[in-house]
Amino acid sequence: MKKQTQMEAEGIIPIIPTPFDENEQVDWCAMRALLDFACSVDLGAVCLPAYASEFYKLSDAERRLVIEKAIEHVDGRLPVIAQANSASAVHALDMARFAQSAGASAVAVAVPRMFAVGEQDLLRYYGHILSGIDIPLLIQDVNPSGPSVSVDFIVQLHRMYPHFRWVKLEEPMMASRVVSILDATSGEVGVLEGWGGMYLLELVPAGICGVMPGLGQADLLARVFRLVKLGRKQEAYDVFLGVLPQILFSLQNMEFYHHAEKRLLAARGIIGESVVRELRLSVNPLDAEHIDFLNANVIALLDRLNMPRCPSPAPVLVEADELPTR
Secondary structure, three states, rough: OOOOOOOOOHHHOOOOOOEOEEEEEEEHHHHHHHHHHHOOOOOOOEEEEHHHHHHOOOOOHHHHHHHHHHHHHHOOOOOOOEEEOOHHHHHHHHHHHHHHHOOOEEEEOOOOOOOOOOOHHHHHHHHHHHHOOOOEEEEEEOOOOOOOOOOOHHHHHHHHHHHEEEEOOOOOOOOOHHHHHHHHOOOOOEEEOOHHHOOOOHHHHOOEEEOOOOOOHHHHHHHHHHHHOOOOHHHHHHHOOHHHHHHHHOOOOHHHHHHHHHHHHOOOOOOOOOOOOOOOOOOOOHHHHHHHHHHHHHHHHHHHHOOOOOOHHHHHHHHHHHOOOO
């Protein structure tokens, strides 16, 4: 088993998208560029392959390769959270164990919401996964048709399995829930915000430990997060104004989001292609034009703040015996 990079889920933890070439095959060169970008800015960790990575379009073999190659390329520069989503606890555990052996710092598993199930069933599902791994678990829950997991569920699961460490929620008006979760678990279960970070400004003071947005605006959101933590909320607001329209527009639909995110990363010069794998949503010319307009304004904000569009990664030190010979 490879040694895990220790982590505390704090700050901005973006989801790394899966880049595809023109034949819709995973572009491993572009994947390395995305990871290098992530390692060059102020982030707490990275996560993949999640919904924003189009994980549901990847084969099991591709998901394993994405996890393995990401951990290998990051090489300890950032903690890697490996997503192991499956409606089957058996398959989720199998992927989680693979991620642990590959060197992931933590595992994330989304609540299976294909059909309505009770929280006792979810306790059994997550207990099956947690009983088979040693690294920390993050639970992601987004439930547009009803409430997300309750505070009682979070408390019970953490009491049974202390390495259940974080919950990622993606819902509006959740400040009071953040406070309740932290109070009920004595701060031992951290809360992260998803959904692009659109509620960041009000939730940092409520006590969230981090935000899990897309990668394209991660450096700007890291600046916003840091400013709020420093008590400079007005300065944070001024930066946030420049990114929120793009977040809101892109998250009208998950498939629509993939187009907006990849076009932003391409516009920043981080990747060359913005291919979304089929089955994909067709974007009409008016929407595509507005995506590009909003992305251009994000880039203009970077320029005004003297932040690089495409930061160069810090050099990776090479041991003497690994240097090429002539």
